[in-house]
Amino acid sequence: MSELKKIDKIEIRSEEVQDILGATPRWIIRAGISVILLVVVSLLIGSWFFKYPDIIQSRITLTTQNPPASLIAKNSGKITNIFVSEKQVVKQNQIIAIIENTANYKEVLKLETLLNKQKENSLLIDSINFVLGELQQSYSAYSRLLHAYNNFKELDYYNKKIESVKQQKRDFKLYYDRLWTQRGMKEQELKLAKQQFERDKSLFEKDVYSKSDFEKAEKTYLQEKLSFENIRTTLANTQMQINQLDQQILDLQLQESKEQNRQEIAIDEAQQNLKSQIKQWKQRYLIISPIDGKVTFTKIWSKNQNVQTGEIVATIIPKKATDIIGKVEIPAIGVGKVKLGQTVNIKFDNFPYMEFGLLRGTIKSISLIPIQTENGAIYTAEIEIPDTLISNYGKHLKFSQEMTGTADIITDDIRLLERFLNPLKSIWRNNIE
The missing domain is CATH 1.10.287 (Helix Hairpins)
Structure with missing residues (x-):
């Protein structure tokens, strides 16, 4: 008899506890809603003030207004004579080597x-x-x-x-x-x-x-x-x-x-x-410097070495320093968003950007017609580069001819909120209106 009373008490207490637990206090609900609303409002406000740039990525090559001249073999054969040494200053029309x-x-x-x-x-x-x-x-x-x-x-x-x-x-x-x-x-x-x-x-x-x-x-x-x-x-x-x-x-x-x-x-x-x-005959067998400058050899450094047609024998670095420029190839898709004066963030291959930072340039010119390549139509653009080559980390990046990297062309700084809403706008305009 006493055990039955205990069981009844337990059940009564359990039901009372369940009633208490099942009834969520109103202040907790109000507080939760307020927190969620605050978070949503904060996100909306933040997405309005914070911008995420729209970029077109491409490869970039740095050179100068007076670019280096590559001396290309027009005929295959053995190098019988080399008349200059590495980094020697040469004159225009000077013979460098003979095939x-x-x-x-x-x-x-x-x-x-x-x-x-x-x-x-x-x-x-x-x-x-x-x-x-x-x-x-x-x-x-x-x-x-x-x-x-x-x-x-x-x-x-x-x-x-x-x-x-x-x-x-x-x-x-x-x-x-x-x-x-x-x-x-x-x-x-x-x-x-x-x-x-x-x-x-x-x-x-x-x-x-x-x-x-x-x-x-x-x-x-x-x-x-x-x-x-x-x-x-x-x-x-x-x-x-x-x-x-x-x-x-x-x-x-x-x-x-x-x-x-x-x-x-x-x-x-x-x-x-x-x-x-x-x-x-001279074009086929003589390697001649087309400009004044300093010679640097690539694969050839002594006599009796063989060269193949189209192979670069040496490069002449111009003697006179000129403005540094960047050359980029932009795919035809999206090129309409590229405009003169837009900022370009450049990350060089030989200077890891996380350590050295990046360099900023601007769009100086864009070709009027595209060039057809194996990968499709591309436009070429010229990027104006600061002569100092100081990165956003304050580090000086040593210039070398034909240095390459990645160029991020910032076509527009779009607010996060606009970026979220643009797909909805597109759906509305294309399907509902």
Whole structure:
């Protein structure tokens, strides 16, 4: 009986306890709601004031306005000569190295120098037996034409022929002058003979002269007249010969001019072809610095090393320091958000940003048209970089040509609240409105 009473008490107490526990005090509920509301309001206020940047990430390469020049092998082969050492200062057009070939490079360069002043050096070029390897055929063709031209000028055939004809003309002119003098004398004799004939004729008409005497007088007069006409004919023929000699001189001068022009044109064409062959030879086998600067070698450092076509043999660092710029490639997707003057956060590969910090630049220019690549269309942009290269940690980042890194282009600083609401706006505008 006593046990049943105990059980009843326990059950009664349990029900009372359950009633107490099941009824949550109102102040606790109010306090909980207030805390949740406060947290939500705080988040909303914070999301309004705090901004999360919208970025486009890309790779960046640093260079200068006057970038370094990479010396690329245009032909595969062994390096036979290296004329400079690492970090040596070189001049523009200075030969850095030579790739193995069949020509003697000294003679090729000597020939090129002579060709630049071909008129002054034609005899010298003709007299030297150059060893030019693959250029020999072009040189031989040029040399044959030059040799023929030098012989043409040395023999001077046309001028000698012209001088000979001129001498003939002078002789004929002298002969003509003498004939002209004789003509004057014959003309005087003819006048006298005519006067005598007129007198004899008058006497014959008066029967003073016999017919035979008159005929003799007439014959004498006619002989003098014929002699005078013969001189006139000879003078005319001589003048014709002089005129023919003048024409012959003109023809010879024209022939000489044509022949000289023909040979000079042929030489010029052969010379231009040879110069072109030398230029191509230099591009294939000579490693030449295009700018003033300091040379640094990459894979090649001594003679007898092999290089492949397209391989970088050396790089020339410009001597004069210029403004540092960054080059980035931006995918076409989203490039419309990129604008001039936007901030770019740069993290360099050789300077871990957690230790050295990052560098800030700005968008200076954007290409107007895209470039098609294997990964799709891209735009190139130029980033203005501060010359000091001081990171946001206050550390100086040492510049080196072609240093690379990651560029975060900040296209917009969007509030967190706007970022949360943008998807909802998009759904509302695209599906509900």
